[in-house]
Amino acid sequence: MVPNLVKAREVVKKHISIQRQLADLEKLADLSEGEFTSAESQNTDQHVAAGKKPCPLCPEEKFKACYSHKLHRHLQNLHWKVSVEFEGYRMCICHLPCRPVKPNLIGDQSSTKMGAHYHCIICSATITRRTDMIGHIKRHVNKGETESRYIAAPAPKSSHEVLKEADTDVQVLPNYSTPQKSDSYFNPKMKLNRQLIFCALAVLAEERNPLECLDAFGATGIMGLQWAKHLGNSVKVTINDFNENSVTMIQENCHLNKMKVMMNPKEEDDCDETMEEGEENVGIIDVTKMDANVIMHLRSFDFIHLDPFGTAVNYLDSAFRNVRNLGIVSVTSTDISSLYAKAQHVAQRHYSCNVVRTEYYKELAARIVVAAVARAAARCNKGIEVLLAVALEHFVLVVVRVLRGPSPADDSVKKIRYLIHCQWCEERIFQEGNMVEENPYRQLPCDCHGSMPGKTAVELGPLWSGSLFNTGFLRRMLFEAVQHGLDEIQPLVKTLICEAECTTLKQFSIHGPASQNKQEECGVFIKTPDTAADYYVVQGM
Template sequence: MCICHLPCRNLKTGPGGDQASGRHVAHYHCVVCSVTIARKTDMVSHLKRHVNKGETEASYSGSTDVPFDEPAPSGQAYEIMKELGTNVQLLPNHTTPQKSDTYFNRKMKPNRQLVFCSLAVLAEERNPIECLDAFGATGIMGLQWAKHLRTAVKVTITDISDTCVKMIKENCELNNIRVDGGSRGPRGPDGATSKVEGSPVATVEVVKMDANVTMHLWPFDYIHLDPFGTAVNYLDAAFRNVRNLGIVSVTSTDTSSLYAKSPNVTLRHYGCHIVRTEYYRELAARMVVATVARAAARCNKGIEVLLAVALEHFVLVVVRVLRGPTQADESAKKLRKLLHCQWCEERVFLRPGNMVDDTLPCSCHGSLPGRTAVQLGPLWCGPLFNTASSMQ
């Protein structure tokens, strides 16, 4: 799309038709709908509407100039982004996609780095390891695993969307990675294996399938769950087939329920009662770990928390899986209620057993009228990280 982005100077005509210098009026022409807009900010908004509707064939050059033979979906232009040495193509509306488009969040870069580090640690013990990126979208995370760890990992990327699967395969070609579906089923809309010129740096398996189905069908050493919102609907399938001493990493982005802004949703998804506190991020992390521990216990497996990070826009929990009913019982014992004082923010976990102890370290309940303590949880009362953890 071509836009006259320079202001056009309209000259007023004086008496007798002679042109006289008057006030300069800037306006912009849109060649898509032939509309004239005076303000630049209005023109930018107007262009964005055309782009979101796919009504332009403009080419976009991002951080890397890479030609593409096929046009973007709906006639949209691709944007090329590079992160950790991995190139991915994005749609211009990747931050606010339509229902059939792919989503990419630049703010999740710390999350992807932490997940990559946990996978690299596991790769030092097992070689190769089978790892799953259950929600591929653009495929950025799985491509980073394959490009940097190479033969140490066997990466599987799944997504239920045809558009996402197609974009993942194109991003594989962009990074000189071969797409191989193997014998695990359909690999995309056309079921074909991509061809990479020269020697590929790695091989990635791209499967068009629901994440729950994939995790029920095949075992993995490493599973990463990063759906849009909560991951509680996928935990049972993840722990059903994960191998012993494997790792499950869970990213939750439903911050409204994690940070006590929607307590009814929190109770529905996590089965926990929480209130807004000064340590609300730790509270959210312990709540997610407790939900993960319950899902593992239902599969007769316990967990060891390796890492827990809570930021403004996501909560990341990385746990190691310990197989056996004894390990499951030990993890279940670490799920306790938390006694919290709403006046001074003092808190203490209730002791295990059926005897209720309402004694808090503070004296607010005696010096103030009424009750000041509430019970929160159940929450994970064990450690949230393990710096000395060995993967053996």
């Protein structure tokens, strides 16, 4: 009975260096002296000043007691970051006198310095090097020894969390909101962005189908899954990501939403044969693991969405390389620190654009991105028509239609100009022509240069000087939002329509004359819900 009692005690007890979260390590510093074991209590023999805490994994002579913010950095950098993970637990490096260093053979006395080491969560062994600890754990796993003698084996529990958005379920990791630490980044604050892109794709699907669509940076695959689930056979969705863990997560989310995964285009026939009778609404999604530039060079698409972490300028040339004529490219830029003039040197580096903080900085950000998109399209002998450009708190979204040919490309490039901005009254005007003027201040409608000392204006850009909206396209986006029950996005789309038409919400009507007649975009007459024509008439063809 005594050995069984000892064994039961060992199951409950574990070393303090083995914790689940960094916060658990910080809580150990608040424990009283009596709550540590005899080997660990040497770190708390002396009382520290009020407000200061000792490190629970270092002796007093190695790390003196300090305030909470410094202790947090110490635990994070010197213990947590060099830990070894196993089944949700972290085996942090320990400097306590658990494993003394070998005696010093040169001197007469042995060294009193204690060696840094790790405590094995499975067999309680103390190992010095991190690489040796990783190999030690792997040997336990290969032998099937995965139950800890110190920690009672918990019931099997999935580490994935399931989130639901627009009738689409996605599995995410617990740290899904931190892109630096997660392979499956999912930001709930980008829901408006996903709905805007969905409405734009739904409008394009009404023009022609089936569409070949690409979500170049899938992450969890939420956007591509929403496309396939709500638009059905109108779209052929390809979700791409370069991270292997993200690709695995995308495949799991496809199965979670009853979607067939096609890793190779040749597998499409096999996928159709394996569909069960009760899964008649199941779609097929092509999941690829490539660099975004590579897949856009290899294949042609009607709709491409770019949403990298940060700026998208590194992928614009590839996006316009093979996009089909009259297709749509949507770009989400999340590098708002540079676009919103908080990091002006970064804007100069990424966009070759001079920018300052103004009262209209969000419009300025949208025009910076559109200018970069127009230049990338022109390098591929393509022009653009801006359908939508919106800058919100967390992102800048630009949606453009692609017009193939050198003439549309030249017309788009001509709309990229410099902006003269008055730093006193915030007046601004796009510079006329390319000729150097003797007095460029004359172009400004204000007289601040004459009444204020010094140079009052600054040249910003180059920026997109054309329109940022297409009213007809926005109205059809609103129609699709109503059709699919996207209530959250409707007020934003209505505001964009009013801003494009310079009207107020009181004057706005979705059933106005403009929504009933044919609408022209890029020389293309598009049918509306009330138009009886079954085909599109393209000018000049």
